[in-house]
Amino acid sequence: MTTTKSDLDAAPAWATRKAGGGDAVFKGTAFASACVILLALAGVFVFLSLKGAQGFTQPTEVYQRGYGDSFIGYVLPLLGGTVIAAVIALIIAVPLAIGIALVITQYAPPWLASPVAYVIDLLAAVPSVIYGLWGGLFLAPKLVPVYQWFHDTLGFIPLFGKVATSGRSISTAGVVLAIMILPIITAISREVFARTPRLHREAALALGATRWETIRMTVFPYGRSGVVSAVMLGLGRALGETLAVVMVLSPGTIFTIDLFSGSNTPSIAANVALKYSERSPGTLEVLIATGLVLFVMTFVVNFAARYIVARQERKFAV
Amino acid sequence: MAKSIDVSDLDIYYSDFLAVQGVNMTIRARAVTAFIGPSGCGKSTFLRSLNRMHEVIPGARVEGKVVVDGQSLYDPMVDPVAVRRQIGMVFQRPNPFPTMSIYDNVLAGNRLNSKKMKKSEADAIVEKSLRSANLWNEVKDRLNKPGMGLSGGQQQRLCIARAIAVEPQVLLMDEPCSALDPISTSAIEDLIHELKSDYTIVIVTHNMQQAARVSDETGFFNLKATGEPGHLVEFNPTKKMFSNPDEPSTEAYISGRFG
Numbered sequence: 001m002t003t004t005k006s007d008l009d010a011a012p013a014w015a016t017r018k019a020g021g022g023d024a025v026f027k028g029t030a031f032a033s034a035c036v037i038l039l040a041l042a043g044v045f046v047f048l049s050l051k052g053a054q055g056f057t058q059p060t061e062v063y064q065r066g067y068g069d070s071f072i073g074y075v076l077p078l079l080g081g082t083v084i085a086a087v088i089a090l091i092i093a094v095p096l097a098i099g100i101a102l103v104i105t106q107y108a109p110p111w112l113a114s115p116v117a118y119v120i121d122l123l124a125a126v127p128s129v130i131y132g133l134w135g136g137l138f139l140a141p142k143l144v145p146v147y148q149w150f151h152d153t154l155g156f157i158p159l160f161g162k163v164a165t166s167g168r169s170i171s172t173a174g175v176v177l178a179i180m181i182l183p184i185i186t187a188i189s190r191e192v193f194a195r196t197p198r199l200h201r202e203a204a205l206a207l208g209a210t211r212w213e214t215i216r217m218t219v220f221p222y223g224r225s226g227v228v229s230a231v232m233l234g235l236g237r238a239l240g241e242t243l244a245v246v247m248v249l250s251p252g253t254i255f256t257i258d259l260f261s262g263s264n265t266p267s268i269a270a271n272v273a274l275k276y277s278e279r280s281p282g283t284l285e286v287l288i289a290t291g292l293v294l295f296v297m298t299f300v301v302n303f304a305a306r307y308i309v310a311r312q313e314r315k316f317a318v
Numbered sequence: 319m320a321k322s323i324d325v326s327d328l329d330i331y332y333s334d335f336l337a338v339q340g341v342n343m344t345i346r347a348r349a350v351t352a353f354i355g356p357s358g359c360g361k362s363t364f365l366r367s368l369n370r371m372h373e374v375i376p377g378a379r380v381e382g383k384v385v386v387d388g389q390s391l392y393d394p395m396v397d398p399v400a401v402r403r404q405i406g407m408v409f410q411r412p413n414p415f416p417t418m419s420i421y422d423n424v425l426a427g428n429r430l431n432s433k434k435m436k437k438s439e440a441d442a443i444v445e446k447s448l449r450s451a452n453l454w455n456e457v458k459d460r461l462n463k464p465g466m467g468l469s470g471g472q473q474q475r476l477c478i479a480r481a482i483a484v485e486p487q488v489l490l491m492d493e494p495c496s497a498l499d500p501i502s503t504s505a506i507e508d509l510i511h512e513l514k515s516d517y518t519i520v521i522v523t524h525n526m527q528q529a530a531r532v533s534d535e536t537g538f539f540n541l542k543a544t545g546e547p548g549h550l551v552e553f554n555p556t557k558k559m560f561s562n563p564d565e566p567s568t569e570a571y572i573s574g575r576f577g
Contacts, residue, residue, distance in 0.1 A: 109376075110376070199409065199411060199413040200413060200415065200416070201374075202371065202374065202407075202409065202413070203409070203413040203414075203415065203477070204415075204426075205371065205374055205402065206369065206371055206402055206406065206407035206409075206481075207402065207403070207406070207426055207427035207430060207480070207481070207484065208399050208400070208401075208402040208403030208404075208427065208430060208484070209399070209430050210399050210430075213430055217415060217426065218415065221415070221416070221417035222416070222417075
């Protein structure tokens with residue numbers, strides 16, 4: 001566009017008049033808000049990188065206060081704990097959340113659907129310290145018989161080893177996390193399921209599909225990408241949740257895939273919370289470095305989710 | 319396999335709102351019956367009550383009788399799913415399943431109805447249905463492409479192929495051409511002519527020329543008055559409807575002097 005001043009002068013007034021200043025103000029505010037978010041995120045990353053860099057190369061005895069002889073040895077067990085707790089949470093929460101979302105959107109009459117949806121949303125508003133207290137003091141002992149059953153019947157699988165009598169194991173942490181991520185997965189799944197076009201649903205129904213067949217033919221294919229992002233958001237929360245894990249898990253020092261052991265390593269976030277007040281030299285740097293690992297991992301998971309969602313959407317757009 | 323439909327004293331409700339009142343008619347087998355009338359007069363609602371699609375809307379219900387082949391569709395023992403397998407439906411806007419190929423779209427109904435099909439059997443059904451829907455020659459080389467990639471008119475014929483693949487007794491069409499261009503419309507009308515030798519066809523249309531072109535019998539629906547339920551004003555052979563209707567309001571509507 002090469003418009004000279006004389007061109008503008010020649011144009012009639014209606015063509016050159018700017019449409020109100022409100023537009024510019026709004027654009028500026030919105031743009032600034034977006035930039036602040038990016039700056040904050042970049043700031044966190046820079047902080048973690050600068051401070052955490054020293055955490056990679058501390059003397060061996062610093063790492064030995066933790067779980068290994070080197071940074072890798074220190075962080076891997078924690079990463080393992082993080083992943084195991086999050087995976088248990090997903091295994092429990094995802095089918096449950098999808099089931100609840102289906103009931104709310106497809107099966108339940110309105111008088112039942114809205115209160116159920118409301119209660120599920122309410123679960124998200126409960127502070128994690130409450131879940132921690134409840135999980136550690138009430139739920140953990142109650143789960144011991146369940147774990148015992150798994151150990152007795154499936155004990156030959158290394159996952160189901162000897163059961164800690166307190167029940168405060170990584171699996172209990174996973175169960176509590178599942179309850180915590182249930183609302184967000186349910187809420188988003190509910191939204192996408194409810195938006196299944198009536199046209200598609202009626203196409204299936206008119207062919208003589210039962211309700212479940214209609215769901216399989218229309219609701220799931222339409223909602224798949226939305227459910228994937230819902231699960232990823234839930235996973236993000238499960239990876240990062242600190243307080244509930246600290247309170248539920250009795251932290252040990254050895255990494256084991258034994259889900260019921262009372263001495264498993266905590267998650268990264270829980271470990272930071274546990275060791276934060278120790279203040280022995282070097283520890284803080286190592287903790288920040290583990291934080292960086294968690295940060296990067298969360299990013300990777302999120303980008304993977306975005307990629308899957310985008311790919312799904314491309315498939316729909318013919 | 320084509321069957322006639324007897325409707326007696328049918329009242330159709332949305333919750334407490336009476337949408338259509340007191341419909342009596344006999345829809346002939348192996349013929350095309352068209353419903354015309356102004357928007358909102360209940361002709362689509364009536365059509366949807368013929369295969370129990372009306373009741374998928376929460377609160378919707380009917381009173382009265384719809385009898386196909388001696389069986390009352392609204393008998394408490396009758397499963398609406400079974401009704402819809404016998405009475406197929408084509409909608410106003412083409413609605414192929416977006417995640418399915420052309421091939422899978424045609425077979426969607428058959429896969430619901432039955433046990434495992436042999437590949438050769440499935441291929442035969444796909445070809446037969448697509449041929450019946452006059453779509454085979456256009457898509458035979460790309461059966462595994464998504465159904466949504468077709469043009470609007472092709473998509474609508476795909477939906478017709480999907481509906482007839484399960485060999486229903488009756489085919490209901492709810493304004494099947496209103497989202498299509500004239501050429502696609504003409505293709506569908508030709509198709510309706512061919513299909514009526516095998517199926518009982520009921521079509522709702524806003525286009526009176528279309529009703530005159532494709533149907534053997536025509537029903538005119540109208541509201542009794544603003545805010546009153548819709549009702550069937552006149553039901554007669556199409557020739558008579560468009561030349562010498564019994565009711566003055568039918569004549570007024572058909573000749574465009576409606577008000």
